[in-house]
Amino acid sequence: MDAQERTSVLIVGGGLVGLAMSAFLARLGVPALLVERRSGPSPHPRARGVNPRTMELLRLLGIADRVRDAESARALAGNHGIVAVETLAGRRLGELAEPYFRGVRDPAGLSPESWCMVHQDELEPLLRDRAVELGAAHRFGTEYVGHTETDGGVVATVRDTASGRTAAVAADRLVVADGAGGGIRERLGIGTHGPGALARFVNIAFTADLTGPLDGRRFIMCYTTGTGTRSALLPVNNTDRWMLHVLRDADDASLPGPDECAALVRAAAGVPDLPVRVDGVLPWVSAGRVADAFAAGRAFLVGDAAHVMPPSGAFGANVGVQDAHALAWRLAAVARGDAGPALLDGYDAERRPAADHAMRQAVLRSRDRPRFVGGGDAPPPDPDLEPDENVVFGPEPDGTPGRRAPHVVLPGGTSTIHRYGTRFVLGHGPAGDGWGRAAAAAAADAGIGVDAYGGDDAWCAAHGVARDGAVLVRPDGVVAWRAATGPDDPGALAGALRGALAAPVPGAAR
Ligand SMILES: Cc1cc2nc3c(=O)[nH]c(=O)nc-3n(C[C@H](O)[C@H](O)[C@H](O)COP(=O)(O)OP(=O)(O)OC[C@H]3O[C@@H](n4cnc5c(N)ncnc54)[C@H](O)[C@@H]3O)c2cc1C
Structure with a gap:
């Protein structure tokens, strides 16, 4: 093992939240090292609904305008609403018009920013580059292997994924941003609560010219029953780049091959001879799960490492970026000696209830969506559903x-x-x-x-x-x-x- 290097904060995970953490810390002048197993940002367009609170934070970092100028953000700037159809070319079933989705308070009275639809594969490089501009240290192709806590900090072992060489990194504190499956939370002995796994999906990224069946519509998302299962079409550029989320059987972990994916796309579009190129297939399990503690000793959980929630409502990554911001000023104050370590206790005390609230609301939304897709005389929405603004901004x-x-x-x-x-x-x-x-x-x-x-x-x-x-x-x-x-x-x-x-x-x- 190489000689030990030292930093104030070691961040494990260079997804959206780890990158945001590194940018916030760099902006506050806190030395931090980020290690990420992958060799670069994730190429898959996953999250895309960036809410006004996160846009405020991206403006604080100085990249709100760069984000709004990204290709998908420009393409999707005029898209609104969630609709349901049998197929894109076929019968319309309805439009989501519930108060929890439309909102009850004027968003312009709550924030100087508005929602931005930008795909995660474009947002992550912008965050990474900004963090580096602010002085952050990133090491991609480097894996966290384990850590021990000492009286004065943590000592982690990291491994270069190309050479296999290991090194030790000493830090005052560890930020765990290793996502839903990273495993450090379990290693820390922190359990979770919540309903757990809800449904299994595949996310098919594809290229196909849908401008014909689209007929000029500009929606955020379009539920379709044409595939024979619960599915949703999501525009990436409103013309030929799209994603299709398809519900799978709960115990079917297999991935559909390219022909099956193309057939699902054609069925959703309602165009049997549509030329389709499948660009990627990502399996994911929609789940509601929050860690029982957001901190253990000198380790702090942020993002999906701390909470996972269904994408309905687009809360997951936003809550994660907000975790990072909420933790960064506390770490900075303690690192500078402006405050004692007790200030860090407020992170768990404040962020865990926020994540619980967002997770519960995301689960309620995911359970409500089939009701609206079914059309007809649907029962009223669950009375516990709250307006999006309550989740994004908290109480009045x-x-x-x-x-x-x-x-x-x-x-x-x-x-x-x-x-x-x-x-x-x-x-x-x-x-x-x-x-x-x-x-x-x-x-x-x-x-x-x-x-x-x-x-x-x-x-x-x-x-x-x-x-x-x-x-x-x-x-x-x-x-x-x-x-x-x-x-x-x-x-x-x-x-x-x-x-x-x-x-x-x-x-x-x-
Ligand atoms: C289909 C889909 C749609 C979604 N839509 C939205 C949306 O519209 N809005 C929204 O807010 N959220 C959405 N989400 C959720 C969002 O994608 C996640 O909340 C977000 O990616 C979490 O970011 P993260 O950085 O916490 O975790 P991740 O993105 O999972 O990143 C974790 C990183 O840690 C790395 N890592 C793990 N272990 C190690 C290790 N030992 N050493 C080094 N590196 C390690 C991984 O390689 C990975 O890059 C969606 C999710 C899905 C699946």
Whole structure:
């Protein structure tokens, strides 16, 4: 084994979430090494629904515009809705129009960003390149083999997949981003809860000109009964690049061959002589499963390593990227010495309930979809189904500590959301001049930087404070503390800041 190298954080897994983790840490100046078994990003277009919260985080990283400019994002920018048909060329069965899908709150009032449809095989290279631009270290073709925890950190063994040579890497902490099947969670002795495996699918990526049967429609997804089983057609470029998800028997782990795949595509399209090229076939099991703990000792689970959920709702990868962001500022604060290790306890305390909520809602959505595809006199949707916005943003952002800080457009046109992401921020109303001094004193007391800005009357209304009130917002955009009125007690803000650096914010459940 080669001589041991040292880093602050070792990230295992270079999928979407591991790459996001590496970019967030690099942006905050935390030395980290990412190891990934594959020699490059995954070539398969899997996730594609990037929600507005994740787009906010991609803007923070400086790549939101690059992502919106990706080929699939440009092609799919005008696509809306989920429809059901017998075949693409045949009879229409219906359109998903349930309130949980359409939303009950105006999304523009919740975020400066909107949804973006971009395929994972395009998003991952953009994240990888940005992370490297920010100074991240990545080692593709390198496999994690195992690790031991010492008093001062972890020591992991990694293996070069080409040469077979092993090396030791010492780190203060380990971030486990090895996906649903990586195995480190089990090795750490962490179990899971949830309904488990729900259905077995194959995802067929194919090239075929469907513009004829498509007839100008621009949907996000199209359920089809033409294959004789539950299936869905997903556009990649609205013309000749597509994916077909096909339900398989629960105990059938076999993969369909190219001829069977092409026949399934023709059946879904309703065009018996359609020329089809099969580009890839990916088996996957739709499941609902959340880890019983998101941390063990010095190891922290993020992404599919921590939670898997059905794709209905497009929550999985988004929750994973948000895990990474929620963990990054805590790791950075502890690495800099701004906070003690207890700050890291808040990661499990806050992210696990968020993942549980998203998983339950994704499972409810996946169970609801056959009802809508069936058409006719379908029963009403499950009363526990909540609007997408509740999953994406959590409870109503109204300035309550523990919730996402509200999006308010500030004079000049920028959003409050753009103020958050790096340091603690104190926002105050137009009559709250004394807060600037209080913020400086609290920052000096805690030994960290605190930014401050002033809002207008609309800002006060959105945050539930008087014109001289204030809110303290954490680097992850969660309200840590709120003062309804002026800074009467100069020590209160300093106490709140010290508290937010020491422990989870009470009520910060998702
Ligand atoms: C068909 C489909 C459609 C989906 N649609 C959506 C959607 O629209 N929106 C959404 O949000 N989510 C969606 N998802 C879910 C999304 O794809 C996953 O949540 C996401 O890929 C998880 O990313 P990850 O980085 O956590 O895990 P992965 O992408 O699985 O990455 C884990 C990585 O770890 C590596 N690894 C594992 N073990 C080791 C080791 N020992 N050493 C080194 N490297 C290792 C693997 O090679 C892999 O690259 C979909 C999933 C599927 C299957």
